[in-house]
Amino acid sequence: MDLLLRGITHRYGATEVLSGIDLSIAEGEIVCIIGPSGCGKSTLLRFIGGLERPDEGEVLLSGPVPSGSLNPLTYVFQDFALLPWRSVEANVSLVLEDHPLSAAEREEIVADVLERTGLSDFRKALPRQLSGGMKQRVAIARALSVRPAVMLMDEPLSALDSQTRELLMDDLVALWQRERFTACYVTHNLAEAVRLGHRIVVLSRRPGRIRTIVEIDRDLGEREAGDPKLDAVQRELWQLLRDEARAADREIAHDVA
Numbered sequence: 430m431d432l433l434l435r436g437i438t439h440r441y442g443a444t445e446v447l448s449g450i451d452l453s454i455a456e457g458e459i460v461c462i463i464g465p466s467g468c469g470k471s472t473l474l475r476f477i478g479g480l481e482r483p484d485e486g487e488v489l490l491s492g493p494v495p496s497g498s499l500n501p502l503t504y505v506f507q508d509f510a511l512l513p514w515r516s517v518e519a520n521v522s523l524v525l526e527d528h529p530l531s532a533a534e535r536e537e538i539v540a541d542v543l544e545r546t547g548l549s550d551f552r553k554a555l556p557r558q559l560s561g562g563m564k565q566r567v568a569i570a571r572a573l574s575v576r577p578a579v580m581l582m583d584e585p586l587s588a589l590d591s592q593t594r595e596l597l598m599d600d601l602v603a604l605w606q607r608e609r610f611t612a613c614y615v616t617h618n619l620a621e622a623v624r625l626g627h628r629i630v631v632l633s634r635r636p637g638r639i640r641t642i643v644e645i646d647r648d649l650g651e652r653e654a655g656d657p658k659l660d661a662v663q664r665e666l667w668q669l670l671r672d673e674a675r676a677a678d679r680e681i682a683h684d685v686a
């Protein structure tokens with residue numbers, strides 16, 4: 430299933446947050462969204478997920494939904510959003526409880542998704558017994574359990590330390606190589622964007638407009654930290670962002686003052 434954004438424009442009160450966003454995300458593609466603080470990245474993700482509607486423009490889904498999809502658009506958040514009193518398997522099965530599935534079907538989906546994310550041995554563990562990286566694996570397993578057409582990932586690795594982030598990036602690449610999932614991935618971290626994005630959308634500061642879209646012509650499985658080509662793309666992205674990030678920073682300080 431492909432995703433198409435047409436002319437997304439939005440204001441909160443007098444503040445224009447997004448302006449004229451046109452973007453398509455093809456099935457099996459990871460598109461990263463980067464841009465200065467407050468430029469509307471999370472807002473855009475909420476529009477895609479249907480949590481809010483933009484003042485202008487539309488979000489269209491085209492093509493067949495994956496077979497067995499229970500929820501075509503599914504979020505993965507930065508803070509994992511796990512229920513502390515539920516085990517790993519119970520956290521995953523939570524999102525299946527509103528769907529007309531038998532207990533056996535639910536158990537089968539949970540077992541399958543825990544297997545695919547390397548969590549089978551931890552299915553009885555409680556969140557507090559897990560590291561941050563494992564918690565985010567659970568959140569990813571939970572997202573996968575509804576067989577989403579598109580995963581909406583809002584800074585999913587930013588609460589993790591840098592080593593864990595590296596491991597999770599490896600996991601996401603391995604998962605993508607097996608399952609070719611589609612994702613819209615918001616991040617502040619340019620290393621993450623060049624590692625995981627087939628394309629990287631660079632937004633301007635508020636109101637967020639698309640400044641450019643950088644395509645990275647290298648298989649995800651062949652991308653490694655220290656790759657000169659990726660480092661060059663990362664530098665190019667930083668050149669694009671630096672002045673705007675500074676201006677956005679001052680603007681936020683001014684808003685607060």
Ligand SMILES: Nc1ncnc2c1ncn2[C@@H]1O[C@H](COP(=O)(O)OP(=O)(O)OP(=O)(O)O)[C@@H](O)[C@H]1O
Pocket residue numbers: 441446464465466467468469470471472473635
């Ligand atoms: N519900 C809301 N009501 C009013 N203003 C809002 C609302 N949600 C977001 N905003 C404002 O819209 C702008 C964009 O917010 P958003 O969180 O989408 O930006 P972002 O690019 O994701 O920021 P960051 O990179 O800091 O996470 C900000 O100025 C924010 O304060």
